[in-house]
Amino acid sequence: MEPKPGDKVKIRTVKEEIECRLLESPQSEIYLVKLESGYNIGVKKEDVIELKKAKSKRKKEKKEKKSQKGKVKVKTRKNLPKIDMIITGGTISSRLDPETGAVKWLTKPSELFRFYPEMFDIVNVRKVKVPFMKASENMDFKDWQKIAKEVEESLNDNEVEGVIITHGTDFLHYTSAALSFFLSGLNKPVVLTYSQRSSDRASSDATLNLQCSARAAISDIAEVMLVGHANINDDFCYALPGVKVRKMHTSRRDAFKVINDKPLARVWPDRIEAIKGYRERNNKKKVKLDISFNDKIALVKFYPGMDPEIFDFLSQKYEGVVVEVSGLGHLATGEARKNLLPAIKKVIDNGLVICAAPQTIYGRLDPFVYSPGRELLKAGVIFLEDMLPETALVKLGFVLGHSVWKNKIKEKMLENISGEINKRLEE
Amino acid sequence: MEPKPGDKVKIRTVKEEIECRLLESPQSEIYLVKLESGYNIGVKKEDVIELKKAKSKRKKEKKEKKSQKGKVKVKTRKNLPKIDMIITGGTISSRLDPETGAVKWLTKPSELFRFYPEMFDIVNVRKVKVPFMKASENMDFKDWQKIAKEVEESLNDNEVEGVIITHGTDFLHYTSAALSFFLSGLNKPVVLTYSQRSSDRASSDATLNLQCSARAAISDIAEVMLVGHANINDDFCYALPGVKVRKMHTSRRDAFKVINDKPLARVWPDRIEAIKGYRERNNKKKVKLDISFNDKIALVKFYPGMDPEIFDFLSQKYEGVVVEVSGLGHLATGEARKNLLPAIKKVIDNGLVICAAPQTIYGRLDPFVYSPGRELLKAGVIFLEDMLPETALVKLGFVLGHSVWKNKIKEKMLENISGEINKRLEE
Numbered sequence: 050m051e052p053k054p055g056d057k058v059k060i061r062t063v064k065e066e067i068e069c070r071l072l073e074s075p076q077s078e079i080y081l082v083k084l085e086s087g088y089n090i091g092v093k094k095e096d097v098i099e100l101k102k103a104k105s106k107r108k109k110e111k112k113e114k115k116s117q118k119g120k121v122k123v124k125t126r127k128n129l130p131k132i133d134m135i136i137t138g139g140t141i142s143s144r145l146d147p148e149t150g151a152v153k154w155l156t157k158p159s160e161l162f163r164f165y166p167e168m169f170d171i172v173n174v175r176k177v178k179v180p181f182m183k184a185s186e187n188m189d190f191k192d193w194q195k196i197a198k199e200v201e202e203s204l205n206d207n208e209v210e211g212v213i214i215t216h217g218t219d220f221l222h223y224t225s226a227a228l229s230f231f232l233s234g235l236n237k238p239v240v241l242t243y244s245q246r247s248s249d250r251a252s253s254d255a256t257l258n259l260q261c262s263a264r265a266a267i268s269d270i271a272e273v274m275l276v277g278h279a280n281i282n283d284d285f286c287y288a289l290p291g292v293k294v295r296k297m298h299t300s301r302r303d304a305f306k307v308i309n310d311k312p313l314a315r316v317w318p319d320r321i322e323a324i325k326g327y328r329e330r331n332n333k334k335k336v337k338l339d340i341s342f343n344d345k346i347a348l349v350k351f352y353p354g355m356d357p358e359i360f361d362f363l364s365q366k367y368e369g370v371v372v373e374v375s376g377l378g379h380l381a382t383g384e385a386r387k388n389l390l391p392a393i394k395k396v397i398d399n400g401l402v403i404c405a406a407p408q409t410i411y412g413r414l415d416p417f418v419y420s421p422g423r424e425l426l427k428a429g430v431i432f433l434e435d436m437l438p439e440t441a442l443v444k445l446g447f448v449l450g451h452s453v454w455k456n457k458i459k460e461k462m463l464e465n466i467s468g469e470i471n472k473r474l475e476e
Numbered sequence: 477m478e479p480k481p482g483d484k485v486k487i488r489t490v491k492e493e494i495e496c497r498l499l500e501s502p503q504s505e506i507y508l509v510k511l512e513s514g515y516n517i518g519v520k521k522e523d524v525i526e527l528k529k530a531k532s533k534r535k536k537e538k539k540e541k542k543s544q545k546g547k548v549k550v551k552t553r554k555n556l557p558k559i560d561m562i563i564t565g566g567t568i569s570s571r572l573d574p575e576t577g578a579v580k581w582l583t584k585p586s587e588l589f590r591f592y593p594e595m596f597d598i599v600n601v602r603k604v605k606v607p608f609m610k611a612s613e614n615m616d617f618k619d620w621q622k623i624a625k626e627v628e629e630s631l632n633d634n635e636v637e638g639v640i641i642t643h644g645t646d647f648l649h650y651t652s653a654a655l656s657f658f659l660s661g662l663n664k665p666v667v668l669t670y671s672q673r674s675s676d677r678a679s680s681d682a683t684l685n686l687q688c689s690a691r692a693a694i695s696d697i698a699e700v701m702l703v704g705h706a707n708i709n710d711d712f713c714y715a716l717p718g719v720k721v722r723k724m725h726t727s728r729r730d731a732f733k734v735i736n737d738k739p740l741a742r743v744w745p746d747r748i749e750a751i752k753g754y755r756e757r758n759n760k761k762k763v764k765l766d767i768s769f770n771d772k773i774a775l776v777k778f779y780p781g782m783d784p785e786i787f788d789f790l791s792q793k794y795e796g797v798v799v800e801v802s803g804l805g806h807l808a809t810g811e812a813r814k815n816l817l818p819a820i821k822k823v824i825d826n827g828l829v830i831c832a833a834p835q836t837i838y839g840r841l842d843p844f845v846y847s848p849g850r851e852l853l854k855a856g857v858i859f860l861e862d863m864l865p866e867t868a869l870v871k872l873g874f875v876l877g878h879s880v881w882k883n884k885i886k887e888k889m890l891e892n893i894s895g896e897i898n899k900r901l902e903e
Contacts, residue, residue, distance in 0.1 A: 075843075075850035089844040186802045186848065187812035189781035219803035223780050299804050299839030344781055350800070352775040352869060353650050354616035362789050373777070375613045376646035377726050385614035410837075412726030416502075417516040421613065423502035442779060 052102050058082070060092055061099040067092070068103055083145070130210040130267045131175040133203035134161070135196060138182040139217025141244040141255050154182045167256055171263040171318065175208060185217030185224065190446060193227035194340040200228060201338040204237050210332075211238035211266030213259075218243045218296055218304060221275065225291035226443040228273045229467040235271045236334040241291070242276050245302050254278055254302040260318035261286035270327045273467075274313055278302040287312040288321070292440045292469040295410065308410055309435040310471050341450035343368060348442045350408055351380050357392035364396040369445045369458075372430075373408035373438045378416040382424055390424055397429040402458055404431045404445055406438040413474055431459050434470045444469060479529050485509070487519055488526040494519070495530055510572070557637040557694045558602040560630035561588070562623060565609040566644025568671035568682050581609045594683055598690040598745065602635060612644030612651070617873060620654035621767040627655060628765040631664050637759075638665035638693030640686070645670045645723055645731060648702065652718030653870040655700045656894040662698040663761040668718070669703050672729050681705055681729040687745035688713035697754045700894075701740050705729040714739040715748070719867045719896040722837065735837055736862040737898050768877035770795060775869045777835055778807050784819035791823040796872045796885075799857075800835035800865045805843040809851055817851055824856040829885055831858045831872055833865040840901055858886050861897045871896060 052058045054073045059066060060080065069082035072089065079091040080100070136142050136156055144153045144164070155161055156179045162169055180195040196214060203212045216224060225241050232239065242262040244255035254277075262276045265288050273291035280303050293310040311325045347363055350373040363370050374380055380389045397403055405425065407414055413435040416422030426432065433441050441462075448454055448461045465472070479485045481500045486493060487507065496509035499516065506518040507527070563569050563583055571580050571591070582588055583606045589596055607622040623641060630639045643651060652668050659666065669689040671682035681704075689703045692715050700718035707730050720737040742749045774790055777800040790797050801807055807816045824830055832852065834841055840862040843849030853859065860868050868889075875881055875888045892899070 072844075075854045081844055081850075089842065091844055183811050184806065184846065184848065186778075186780075186806040187808050187810075189808075189813055191813065217803075219806055220780050296803070296836050297838050299834050299836050299841060301839065304836065304839075346781075347783075348777060348779040350775060350777045351613075352866070353613075353647050354771055354773075356774075356793065358793070359789075362786075366783065366785070376644075376723070379611065379613040379646055381614050381616075383614075384610050386616055386618065407726050409723050409726050409731065411724050412728065412731075414726060415516065417508055417518055419611065421611065423508075427502045439779070 057103045059103045062096040129173045132172045132266045133176045135178045135214040141215045168259040168263045185220040190342045197231040204336045214241045226440040229291040230447045233337045239273045240266045261316040269330045271330045286316045288314040343449035360392040369402035371441045374405040378414040378422040382421040394428045406441040484530045486530045489523045556600045559599045559693045560603045562605045562641040568642045595686040595690045612647040617769045624658040631763045641668045653867040656718040657874040660764045666700045667693045688743040696757045698757045713743045715741040770876035787819040796829040798868045801832040805841040805849040809848040821855045833868040
């Protein structure tokens with residue numbers, strides 16, 4: 050019988066023999082397979098000498114599967130602090146169905162407990178909220194708003210000490226920035242976490258991330274923070290400030306890095322050590338929610354030879370644009386074959402808000418040093434200092450969403466609302 | 477008499493007293509000034525209590541200026557190896573005119589020698605070539621082509637041991653990528669270097685960078701490499717591979733970082749130590765030049781809520797686009813409010829080449845892991861593994877510039893032409 054997707058197989062090629070699970074392939078010329086390590090790879094059909102079913106381990110799997118079907122009780126310990134969990138999708142909430150290769154979501158406390166029992170030694174999960182289940186690259190501002198509403202409700206409940214949000218990694222830093230602007234006067238910790246390996250993989254990074262998230266959620270740090278592996282070892286996590294963080298690696302467990310700032314804290318399952326100043330917990334306070342947002346915004350990265358016409362296109366569709374400028378704050382000007390300055394002047398005169406953020410990611414803009422910077426400043430470009438382009442885009446939508454700020458957009462973009470500008474940043 | 481741009485002044489504000497040089501200001505509400513440290517800052521006029529000329533140091537400066545006008549002889553030592561220098565502009569070739577605040581270029585060997593005498597203990601500069609003088613953000617492929625021609629001519633001259641190119645920092649990594657593709661079968665070192673501080677500043681990083689560049693240019697490493705500070709101390713440089721390097725900081729001396737690879741070598745003024753394998757010098761060989769380029773290309777960074785219409789715009793104007801995708805290789809698909817997949821399928825069917833490169837910068841794409849990646853792959857998106865988006869854009873222009881490769885664009889984009897794909901990259 051021909052092996053089909055879902056089957057465990059042995060593939061022999063000229064170079065090696067692989068034991069793996071066959072998946073549905075996106076290309077007819079390759080076999081897509083999942084390795085024991087959890088990685089998927091494509092094997093060229095032309096390289097395959099033999100492909101056969103590997104039956105031996107099948108029974109063991111069936112047995113395992115059966116045992117998983119048994120009911121698992123969620124441990125609740127009376128004396129543990131209570132938190133709420135908001136589950137939104139992503140690898141951390143997913144599990145590969147070994148039969149079909151499709152992803153299944155974990156949404157119930159009992160499922161969470163089965164895969165991540167360790168966090169329940171630190172906290173009681175009072176409620177699990179599931180506003181939606183999505184990969185994070187499929188989210189937009191409406192999803193950020195939904196999460197923010199859930200967070201507000203939880204934080205303003207006297208029973209709850211903090212909130213943990215599990216989330217896909219790709220655009221987690223956009224959501225953490227959005228929550229940082231939407232929630233003001235935070236009273237309790239808001240922790241976002243993730244995993245880069247799904248729960249069905251032995252080496253999943255979710256266990257440590259969730260343990261440390263639980264520790265951070267009951268700590269004194271009343272900030273929006275992203276908690277995850279500090280390095281590729283499974284030893285401790287960082288709590289990173291929600292507006293100063295970026296996914297900096299496609300696959301590493303420590304994919305998230307603090308940019309132009311310090312981590313808020315080091316976190317272990319059993320303790321947390323602050324690294325920099327933070328807003329302290331105040332359970333008596335109420336957090337304020339403001340989810341006004343204007344999504345007529347865009348992010349554009351400047352590159353050599355960029356065409357000025359792009360600005361006409363942007364001007365027709367959007368009210369604000371973040372441009373990732375080069376160096377200290379430059380775009381092609383006078384000496385360039387394609388001078389962008391006239392186009393930028395024109396669209397700004399027509400009312401488009403243009404902000405500049407560094408495409409180097411690290412460091413601060415300084416438009417005063419060279420003439421292109423000074424000319425762009427003169428034209429009305431708003432230079433956002435050391436703000437991340439991603440954070441800048443979210444902030445621009447937030448600021449443009451407030452009609453009362455219509456006449457002070459520049460002032461608000463340069464106001465340090467939630468730590469997005471680091472005045473103390475050194476070279 | 478009112479101080480005017482170019483004057484040394486004392487400014488007293490509520491907070492401090494600053495001695496500085498007044499520059500032409502881009503905004504009427506601020507004074508733009510250059511500090512002793514070389515930094516420019518803006519001082520709000522409303523904060524200024526007193527502004528007056530600082531006459532005391534004037535005489536000393538005039539004297540210094542006078543002494544600079546005297547002729548300086550270039551040291552040439554018969555027994556030192558010969559190199560050619562190609563000067564293209566940027567901070568390293570600039571000097572602030574203290575009178576006007578304008579930038580002046582250094583283009584003659586004698587001027588170079590005055591500011592950077594140390595490198596002339598290592599090499600003899602046979603020729604200084606000046607194809608143009610530009611800030612690097614104002615360059616495009618035509619400038620890369622001009623530089624490549626000069627490099628070819630120099631490398632194929634028996635007298636010359638290697639070439640040093642001085643260049644602005646902002647888009648230096650684009651030029652280094654272009655030279656890596658334009659020049660094949662390299663026979664001798666091609667060194668690009670820069671500075672983040674201009675020559676008029678005491679703390680300029682140019683001296684060490686040029687010394688180490690001279691050392692690298694006469695070494696055995698026949699590669700296109702970027703030589704500059706390895707850290708913020710003035711102790712040694714790295715030689716970084718031209719296709720695996722990116723400006724990662726707006727202002728630091730060690731702004732350039734190797735991405736998804738190792739440095740080629742550690743370089744001191746008096747020695748060089750290889751870190752990874754390299755192509756060895758062969759003075760008897762001739763380098764080959766191929767500067768074919770199609771500039772109907774664009775770079776686009778995906779962000780949450782991105783509008784599918786952008787792909788129609790791109791399709792009308794360009795033949796190839798590099799999209800900075802999220803995570804392992806994702807864009808908004810089925811679950812998203814704005815699904816980009818139909819638009820991408822349409823433009824690919826109409827002939828637009830779409831390549832994907834990681835917006836995390838670090839790490840490798842793997843479109844097989846999640847369904848958005850697999851769907852994009854099926855639609856015909858070319859996933860460029862761990863290639864930098866900037867290198868990918870240059871490579872795409874190079875590949876599309878060759879009509880003979882018309883039917884194997886994907887194959888060429890995934891062929892490791894100059895080390896732009898690192899197959900050995902680990903997590």
